[in-house]
Each structure stands twice: as C-alpha cells, then as structure tokens.
Amino acid sequence: MGIKERKHKAKEDLRKAILNAAREIFLEKGYDNMSIRNIADRIEYSPTTLYIYFKDKGEIFFALHNEGFQLLNQKMAVLAAVADPMERLKAMGKIYMAFAMDNPDYYDLMFVQRAPLNCIEQEGWSEGHTSFKFLEATVAECMKTGTLKKDDPEVVAFVIWSFMHGMCTLNNRDRCMIFDEDRRTHILSTSYESFLKIIEL
Known part of the structure; x- marks a missing residue:
C-alpha cells in the first residue's frame, strides 16, 4: 500500500x-x-x-441516518428478484422487522429518536425516499394484479409502514414483554401477514 x-x-x-x-x-x-x-x-x-x-453535528446526524438507510436498502435489494408483488410485500415486512430487531441502534436513530430535520431537508432524504417508494411501487403492483383492494398506493404504503414501525418500536422498547416468549415470537412473526389479510381482496 x-x-x-x-x-x-x-x-x-x-x-x-x-x-x-x-x-x-x-x-x-x-x-x-x-x-x-x-x-x-x-x-x-x-x-x-x-x-x-x-461542518456540525447536524451533518454527522445526517451521515448516520443515511448509513442506516443504506444498510436497510441493501437488505431490501434481494426483493428485486421476487416477481410476485404480494410475495414481495410479505417478504419486505419480514426484512424490515429483522432489520429493526438486528439493528436496534440504527432503527432507533432512523425512526424514533428526536433530532432536527433541517439538515435532511437541505440535503434531501434520498435514502428514506428510496425505501418508501419501493414499498409504494410494490403496493401499486398488488393493486394492479388484484391482490390488494384498489386505493391510493401512497396512502396504503404509509399505513403499512406505520403498522410495521409501531410493531417494531413496541418490540424494541420491550413493550411486547406482556406476552410470554413463545407467544411473543408467534405474534411478531404472524402479525404482518394478518394485517395484510385485512386489506387483501
């Protein structure tokens, strides 16, 4: 060298x-x-x-934020090979939850911790936007193929993300300890697909 x-x-x-x-x-x-x-x-x-x-701590926060999203997007990249949009949507939820559980520090930093967004607003939230748009596009495909009820794909994608975020945050903050371990594992592994059944045709 x-x-x-x-x-x-x-x-x-x-x-x-x-x-x-x-x-x-x-x-x-x-x-x-x-x-x-x-x-x-x-x-x-x-x-x-x-x-x-x-230049300041805001720029450091922005760099950490992007690091987390780059890692999440790398995990999501395997989904490009999943042709069936509903299967892709199901797999997406599993990957998202696994990321939250395996990387609680990043997840907390990306989605939970309070921090000013002025740096993100100035630079553009490209990584977060990429993640959300991939979810939205998959939802739109599911609607087109008739596996999800026709609706606004952006709104439905946001609802799905909100559901997953709530579940992941509850788990990471130990709020799922009200269930015993076996039951907790079952609930966390099946809740997302149960939720999708509500909006499936």
Whole structure:
C-alpha cells in the first residue's frame, strides 16, 4: 500500500470512528446533549479535527441516518428478484422487522429518536425516499394484479409502514414483554401477514 492509499485509509478510519462515537453518544444522551466536543473527547481527538470531516453535528446526524438507510436498502435489494408483488410485500415486512430487531441502534436513530430535520431537508432524504417508494411501487403492483383492494398506493404504503414501525418500536422498547416468549415470537412473526389479510381482496 502506497503513501496515498495509507492516507486515504487513515481518513476513512477516522471518519468511521467519528460516526461510531457519535452514534453511541446520540443514543446515550440524545441529539441535544451530543456535541462535537464530546464526540472528539470520546475518540481522543481535538474538535478542530472533527470539523475537517463534518461542518456540525447536524451533518454527522445526517451521515448516520443515511448509513442506516443504506444498510436497510441493501437488505431490501434481494426483493428485486421476487416477481410476485404480494410475495414481495410479505417478504419486505419480514426484512424490515429483522432489520429493526438486528439493528436496534440504527432503527432507533432512523425512526424514533428526536433530532432536527433541517439538515435532511437541505440535503434531501434520498435514502428514506428510496425505501418508501419501493414499498409504494410494490403496493401499486398488488393493486394492479388484484391482490390488494384498489386505493391510493401512497396512502396504503404509509399505513403499512406505520403498522410495521409501531410493531417494531413496541418490540424494541420491550413493550411486547406482556406476552410470554413463545407467544411473543408467534405474534411478531404472524402479525404482518394478518394485517395484510385485512386489506387483501
């Protein structure tokens, strides 16, 4: 590895370290109590160094947000090979729930934690938009093939997302502990398909 490659790797490693520390602090203390200084302290660098990589903590939050959506979209990519739209819709829900359960920190950061959206509004929420539009397109296909009742695909997609988000958040926040373990596993694994039956033809 040459000098140029080593420098590039060192920069990428430091950027990852900044984001990892920011993610930890964000989830521990919330956005308002996260600062460039406490991120710098955690990785033992000066705040000045962090400003070389990010202009402010809003930009760091935006980077973390996109990281999570990129990971989710990578998981969803396998669905492009599923021709039947209803089967794709069912699989989509399973992947979404698995992502939420396997990556609770990212999920919390992406969908639950409060943080200002001005950075997202300025940059454009391309990753979140991609995820939602894929869901909406699949819903529209299901309506076209007659497996879902005819309606506004965008509205139905939002309702489906809201249902899944509620279920995932309840589980991740331990609100499903009212059920014993076996029953909880059954409910979480079957609720989405039960919900889809309500809107199926």
